[in-house]
Amino acid sequence: MLIKRAPMFKASEITDLKLYCNRREFMVGAAALALFPTVAAATSTPSGQPLKATRNPAFNNSDAATKFESATTYNNFYEFGVNKEDPARLAHTLRPRPWTVQVDGHVAKPKTYDVNDLLRLSPLEERVYALRCVEGWSMVIPWIGFPLASLLKRVEPTGQAKFVEFTTLLDPEQFPAQRKGLLNFSSLDWPYVEGLRLDEAMHPLTLLTVGMYGQVLPNQNGAPIRVVVPWKYGFKSAKSIVRIRLVSDQPKTAWEKAQPQEYGFYSNVNPMVDHPRWSQASERRIGEFLRRKTPMFNGYADQVGSLYAGMDLRKYF
Numbered sequence: 001m002l003i004k005r006a007p008m009f010k011a012s013e014i015t016d017l018k019l020y021c022n023r024r025e026f027m028v029g030a031a032a033l034a035l036f037p038t039v040a041a042a043t044s045t046p047s048g049q050p051l052k053a054t055r056n057p058a059f060n061n062s063d064a065a066t067k068f069e070s071a072t073t074y075n076n077f078y079e080f081g082v083n084k085e086d087p088a089r090l091a092h093t094l095r096p097r098p099w100t101v102q103v104d105g106h107v108a109k110p111k112t113y114d115v116n117d118l119l120r121l122s123p124l125e126e127r128v129y130a131l132r133c134v135e136g137w138s139m140v141i142p143w144i145g146f147p148l149a150s151l152l153k154r155v156e157p158t159g160q161a162k163f164v165e166f167t168t169l170l171d172p173e174q175f176p177a178q179r180k181g182l183l184n185f186s187s188l189d190w191p192y193v194e195g196l197r198l199d200e201a202m203h204p205l206t207l208l209t210v211g212m213y214g215q216v217l218p219n220q221n222g223a224p225i226r227v228v229v230p231w232k233y234g235f236k237s238a239k240s241i242v243r244i245r246l247v248s249d250q251p252k253t254a255w256e257k258a259q260p261q262e263y264g265f266y267s268n269v270n271p272m273v274d275h276p277r278w279s280q281a282s283e284r285r286i287g288e289f290l291r292r293k294t295p296m297f298n299g300y301a302d303q304v305g306s307l308y309a310g311m312d313l314r315k316y317f
């Protein structure tokens, strides 16, 4: 994502994908977990443990879910490295407990929540969302969480709150790519920061996410807590969040700081606006062979289109 003039897929990734396509036929949930015993053993958390949630039929996706094996081994999580296989290989160093999330800024009731309390804050729902990466691939995942709005309402945003800023954990001991002195050519300005406008953050589609596939969120997918914003490119969905801050000015995001001309603040999925280096008109659904057309707002135009009424989406990309 970061390196200029780089091709969309590196040769190594294509090889990996082929390997994956061959392997996936005989690998399923539990067997896949068994391949990563270190992940299960090295963390004190319940990563991989069952997590109960009620499927919310209002947020369904009739497309077939991506294989668990794929969704947990082909990831972008730059804190572990730039390659898609780095997170699954290295994520055992992340310790998702104990964990707190500071919710502050322009709110009447700032509070630091223990993640275990967040799990009990609101009923957990299962929602099937496709996540569309800006790199041109997508996955369909049954996420578990609750609307971010339920948390935000509790802390009571004041009139000055216009945006929400999400910050990922900064800890070079747990995130190898945050260490200085490594061959860290891809380095973002850590910690990873993302942001939404307050109305986007309050939108019922925006999910504060703690699990997937009926399980506690795997480390490589952003344990113990992340957001999933299904009408935006995947990088807006920050992982392993430690702080949610209500602010009055538009947050400066990690990707905007790195390459403002390529990664805008809004980053709504938009097949009509190309990335400067490649088209966004189509995508490869992981596990499928042919590319498919990418729908406007990743298929949520009816729900979110009104948020951007009157805005020039070429300017506010």
Ligand SMILES: Nc1nc2c(c(=O)[nH]1)N[C@H]1C(S)=C(S)[C@@H](COP(=O)(O)O)O[C@H]1N2
Pocket: 071, 074, 075, 076, 077, 078, 079, 131, 132, 133, 134, 139, 168, 192, 220, 221, 222, 233, 234, 235, 236, 237, 238, 239, 240
């Ligand atoms: N902290 C952090 N969050 C992140 C990223 C990252 O590198 N660091 N990558 C983003 C990108 S580019 C994508 S496509 C999604 C991938 O989420 P998944 O691995 O659960 O599919 O996470 C997003 N959240």
Ligand SMILES: [Mo]
Pocket: 076, 132, 133, 134, 135, 233, 234, 235
């Ligand atoms: Mo992405």
